[in-house]
Amino acid sequence: NAGVTQTPKFQVLKTGQSMTLQCAQDMNHNSMYWYRQDPGMGLRLIYYSASEGTTDKGEVPNGYNVSRLNKREFSLRLESAAPSQTSVYFCASRQAIYGYTFGSGTRLTVV
Amino acid sequence: KNEVEQSPQNLTAQEGEFITINCSYSVGISALHWLQQHPGGGIVSLFMLSSGKKKHGRLIATINIQEKHSSLHITASHPRDSAVYICAVRTNTGNQFYFGTGTSLTVIP
Numbered sequence: 341n342a343g344v345t346q347t348p349k350f351q352v353l354k355t356g357q358s359m360t361l362q363c364a365q366d367m368n369h370n371s372m373y374w375y376r377q378d379p380g381m382g383l384r385l386i387y388y389s390a391s392e393g394t395t396d397k398g399e400v401p402n403g404y405n406v407s408r409l410n411k412r413e414f415s416l417r418l419e420s421a422a423p424s425q426t427s428v429y430f431c432a433s434r435q436a437i438y439g440y441t442f443g444s445g446t447r448l449t450v451v
Numbered sequence: 452k453n454e455v456e457q458s459p460q461n462l463t464a465q466e467g468e469f470i471t472i473n474c475s476y477s478v479g480i481s482a483l484h485w486l487q488q489h490p491g492g493g494i495v496s497l498f499m500l501s502s503g504k505k506k507h508g509r510l511i512a513t514i515n516i517q518e519k520h521s522s523l524h525i526t527a528s529h530p531r532d533s534a535v536y537i538c539a540v541r542t543n544t545g546n547q548f549y550f551g552t553g554t555s556l557t558v559i560p
Contacts, residue, residue: 373548382455382537382550398548430494439484439496440539447492 343367346431346443353421353450361416361446363431369441371434372414373398374406376427377445383430389414421450454478457538457551464558470525472554474538477519478547485512485523486537488553494537497523528558 344365353359365372370391375383375398385398389408403425405417414433418425431443455476464470474483485497498505498512500521505512509528514521525532538551 375550380552382453382552383539384550385548388548428492432494439499440486440494441496442486442494445492445494 344431344433344441344443346429346446348446349444350447351449353418353448355422355450357421358417358419359421359448360418361429361431361448362413363415363443364413365433365441366412367433367435367441368411369433369435370411372408373432373434373440374404374414374416375430375432376400377430378427386416386429421448423450426450453551454549455538455540455551457536457554459554460552461555462557464528464556466529466558466560468528468558470528470532470556470558472523472536472538472556474521474523474551475519476521476538476540476549478540478549479543480516480519480540481543482541483514483521484539484541485521486539488535488537490534497536525556528556530558530560533557 347362373388374386377383384400387406389395392411395406407415429446432440434440458473483500488494500514509526511524535553535555537553
């Protein structure tokens with residue numbers, strides 16, 4: 341099925357551990373995004389990639405790094421996880437006049 | 452400061468009722484999106500608007516660019532419409548995206 345595949349779905353990390361969230365889309369979309377969603381707040385943009393080979397900071401980039409490996413894949417890395425990074429993370433892709441397609445989300449808990 | 456404000460925050464309706472969710476924004480936009488987040492967490496894009504009105508099944512979305520306001524209407528609401536509805540805007544400068552905090556809709560049979 342066409343769409344955005346995001347892994348893992350759940351993860352528990354200890355403070356200071358690192359991990360990479362993977363995202364892949366098979367719709368040939370140019371733009372890809374990483375968002376975090378926290379209770380009582382709207383989705384907040386962490387990083388985005390307007391096209392293969394480019395990445396830009398969003399609203400809340402601190403503590404994260406990204407890689408746009410190719411047109412399909414856009415990964416998000418936490419180098420040293422902190423409890424403040426406990427959140428639900430969504431990857432999304434978008435192409436020009438079309439709307440977003442979202443991944444199913446990753447529920448991350450940092451203890 | 453929230454660039455996107457939604458109202459109401461929570462809404463409970465009886466099955467069959469006509470529902471309206473409102474979105475106001477304070478920035479210049481190139482497009483406005485309505486998203487639906489299911490109780491399980493998945494997010495689905497419902498509409499993308501830059502002007503006028505769009506309809507898909509029982510859902511209608513309108514936008515008034517001059518008033519910086521959009522509405523999402525659901526006709527003949529059904530319990531399966533229970534979800535969080537999120538308004539998001541893409542600015543017309545700087546490729547920024549801003550999201551509302553969502554409207555939680557519960558439709559009771």
